[in-house]
Amino acid sequence: MxxxxxxxxxxxxxxxxxxxxxxxxxxxxxxxxxxxxxxxxxxxxxxxxxxxxxxxxxxxxxxxxxxxxxxxxxxxxxxxxxxxxxxxxxxxxxxxxxxxxxxxxxxxxxxxxxxxxxxxxxxxxxxxxxxxxxxxxxxxxxxxxxxxxxxxxxxxxxxxxxxxxxxxxxxxxxxxxxxxxxxxxxxxxxxxxxKGVVHTHFTLLDRAAAGAKFDKLTASEEVLAYMPPAWIGQNIFSYAQWLACGYVVNCPESAATVTIDLKEVGPTYYFAPPRIFEGLLTSVMIRMEDASRLKRWLFKTCMAVAQRVGPARMDGLPVSALDRLKWQLGDWLIYGPLRNTLGFSRVRVAYTAGEAIGPDLFTFYRSIGINLKQLYGSTETAVFVCLQPDHEARADTVGVPIEGVQIQLADTGEILVKSPGLLQGYYKNAAATAEVLTPEGWYHTGDAGFIDASGHLKIIDRAKDVGRIVGGPNDGAMFAPKYVENKLKFFPHIKEAVAFGDKRDRVCAFINIDFEAVGNWAERRNLPYAGYTDLAAKPEVYELVRECVEKVNADLAQDDKLAGSQISRFLILHKELDADDGELTRTRKVRRGTIADKYQVLVDALYGGKTEQYIETAVKFEDGRSGTVAATLKIVDTKTFPSLRSAA
Missing domain, CATH: 3.40.50.12780 (ANL, N-terminal domain)
Known part of the structure; x- marks a missing residue:
């Protein structure tokens, strides 16, 4: 513009x-x-x-x-x-x-x-x-x-x-x-x-307008702005597109009132990272577990219909008259009230980005009539690179290149982008700018991926993070840590994960449990606990997490390229990874190198064959005080599976 x-x-x-x-x-x-x-x-x-x-x-x-x-x-x-x-x-x-x-x-x-x-x-x-x-x-x-x-x-x-x-x-x-x-x-x-990413009026507004045109946004949209304005995703949706379209931006009273405000506003256009959608679904499932037997049965029965019929209905595919009737009945009984409870009763377009979203989570929202889609972009591209068209939303892709965008794959598998929305450069950092912008105007995203047969972009991992297993039965196998971590985080009981394996003979992982979800799970089993550290150390919780890890391993075995990334051993960390402790970025991305250095004794224990390891960690509390958290962590071996495709 x-x-x-x-x-x-x-x-x-x-x-x-x-x-x-x-x-x-x-x-x-x-x-x-x-x-x-x-x-x-x-x-x-x-x-x-x-x-x-x-x-x-x-x-x-x-x-x-x-x-x-x-x-x-x-x-x-x-x-x-x-x-x-x-x-x-x-x-x-x-x-x-x-x-x-x-x-x-x-x-x-x-x-x-x-x-x-x-x-x-x-x-x-x-x-x-x-x-x-x-x-x-x-x-x-x-x-x-x-x-x-x-x-x-x-x-x-x-x-x-x-x-x-x-x-x-x-x-x-x-x-x-x-x-x-x-x-x-x-x-x-x-x-x-x-690094300071420099954008002009043109780069930001051009991409805002391209995204608005793609989804036919108008001045009648309602948006809830509750993510940090410093995150370019929130800034594009509630500032650049706000001015490009002229719609209404609603600001919640506080972080504590967001869920209430979401229901009051009833946004028509919604954007959030997967962790927000995960948190909303976790709260729903916790409430359902505490509901009466009749309500649980009704919810389970209607959701079975939704998962079978809902995605096809959202994608515009033919659905039988009987199935349409069943879904409408479910909508009256469960899906409509559920959308209203979540604050999504008026949502026309909902996007998620920043991390991969679990297929079950993605299917859940689409099955109950919420047009949840994925997009791909970054701070350097003014967000909008690929978007998913209506009726073409899939959990394993991030959409098609939108107007003005060209995509090229380097020999290494890295995705290169040319777009009117590219950064002018990194502030006072010409060397870093030259690393990511070619003389021909291509931007090195740092992501590894490919275009599938339907023209959709698939992301595997950060290109620099993709490594190789060295030694052992999986010598030479590809290791994609973020791909493995995301698969673990798809489970509601796992909040964060950090996988190690590059230049090692096997893959091991740190796990953070979701305190709310696992706490509710423990309470329903009359399992007492005194806090996060105590709950994370429970044998029953280790067994719960081990089942999740082995399901991920079974899934990885289906892919001959990633079968070597199966997790051999894991431990549950004694504290939640925290941005204030330097372990996560402010957008909750894992600082893998920092964590590896900080918890080197735990990494050595995983690969050294130990069954437990004592650790004492300095932490910062919300009121500014410092302290320490100490625990003896158990280390558990997990079952791995032969590559099914290789065996075939």
Whole structure:
């Protein structure tokens, strides 16, 4: 699209001034901000920022949950030609130091006291950080730090500036060009410092428009914005596509109210990573296990019909009149109330991305009438590379290349992409940019995969992570750790998994149980436990997990290429992997190298033939305190299976 974000905002304000642009739930009541009110607020904040010294081309950090005034602040910065840089609101203060210094940030817009405290904590390490503007004033009344100011005060200064120079704001918006830098997103940094991905107005809006055209999105859509704005997936869906289409974005009151707010809003367009869909389904299954025998029977009977008939119905395939009648009856009794309970009663298009989704999970949602599909993209591609068309949604692919996208496979199996949405480059990192962008304009995704016979893209793993088994009966076999980990995580009782095997004679794994799901399972069996560490060590839980692992092994044996990736031994970790402990990224991607180093004693025990290993681990608690968790972990051998295809 040959326009900019602020111009689109002003277009909506002129064409439909009273239409809702944003809603925010505050104290249990939904508050609406119209397009004209948003344009006025953005104008005031932009003029206030100019008064405070924000310059064209400067970076402005934005930290917080999805909040209308933070969105307005991003639009205000872009109106001046400044560049918003959203950072993860759940990051600890030390994680802000590198991006703030790397981007030479002098100005920050934050949500509340928590984020203010984090930035004040690192101010000595970021001496250039001059202005801190906050949205929520609670707890900040007696703060007297230099440069600390509320957004209300900033807007008031902006009103005065606008009255003195009424043409200033419009001139600044008019000066911006589509090829100007619009935003910068820092990568998750799984192997080192995060990299700043630079995107222009054109790259972000072109992909937003292409995605909207693909799914026929209109201004009548309703979206719930509850994932971190620093994740480009949320940013595209609730910012770029919001402005491209003009639909309504709803901001929940808090993370604790998301499920309630989801039901109240009833979004028509929904986006979430697989773990959100897994969590919703787990909560449903836990509730059903506690239901009466009649309700459990009814649920099981109707779901059997749904799984047999629902996917074919969603894919537009012929279904017999009797099956249609059975499904409609199930819809009246179970599926409709279930969609309403989940908050999906009005969903027209739902997407998942970021990780592979389990086929059972994928089938479940589609079988009850939810149009769940997968997409493929990354921060560097402005998200939209491949999307699944209606009636062509499958659990084992990520869709077809959409308008403007070309895909090429390197000799190594790596996927290369050419698209109008490619990054301009990595900020102040020409070497890294040259590694991923060829002179011909192809982007190295780092993912290994192939195009299947139907034209859909299949992803195997990260290309750099695909290794080989060395020695033993599976010598030379391919090892795809993420593929194995995802298969384990498809089970509701397993939350995280880390597989090892490259350049080793067999595959071993660390497992994190899902505390809620396994806790409910234990309670129904009258199995007492005192917390995560105690529950994870129970022999009954080990047996439960062993059954899951062996099912994965049996499945892997069906594929002659991956049969050598079967898991020989595993242990259940004594603590949950945590981003605050450096074990996961803020988008919950496993830092495999960090974990291998941190738990080297456990890796050695797995491969050394031990049956148990003592470990003591330092942890950070939510209130900022540090402590240790210690346990003696059992190590279990599992059954592996011969490759069925090879045997055939």
């Amino acid at each position: 040959q326009t900019t974000f602020p111009r689109l905002m002003l277009d909506h304000a002129r064409q439909r001034p009273d239409a809702p642009a944003l809603r925010e739930k505050s104290y249990g009541i939904w508050q609406t901000l119209s397009w004209s009110a948003l344009a006025t607020l953005a104008r005031q904040l932009a003029c206030g920022m100019a008064e405070a010294g924000v310059q064209r081309g400067e970076h402005v950090v934005v930290i917080g949950d999805n909040r209308p005034r933070l969105y307005a602040a991003m639009l205000a910065a872009q109106s001046l030609g400044a560049i918003p840089v959203p950072l993860y609101q759940d990051a600890v203060s030390a994680e802000f130091v590198y991006p703030i210094n790397n981007a030479e940030v002098r100005h920050a817009v934050v949500e509340d006291q928590e984020q203010v405290d984090k930035l004040l904590d690192i101010r000595a390490q970021c001496p250039q950080l001059a202005n801190l503007w906050y949205d929520d004033p609670r707890g900040l009344r007696k703060y007297a730090e230099p440069g600390l100011e509320s957004l209300d005060s900033l807007a008031e200064r902006g009103r005065a500036r606008d009255q003195r120079d009424p043409g200033f704001f419009d001139a600044q918006v008019a000066a911006a060009q589509p090829q100007d830098v619009a935003a910068m997103f820092f990568t998750s940094g799984t192997t080192g410092n995060p």
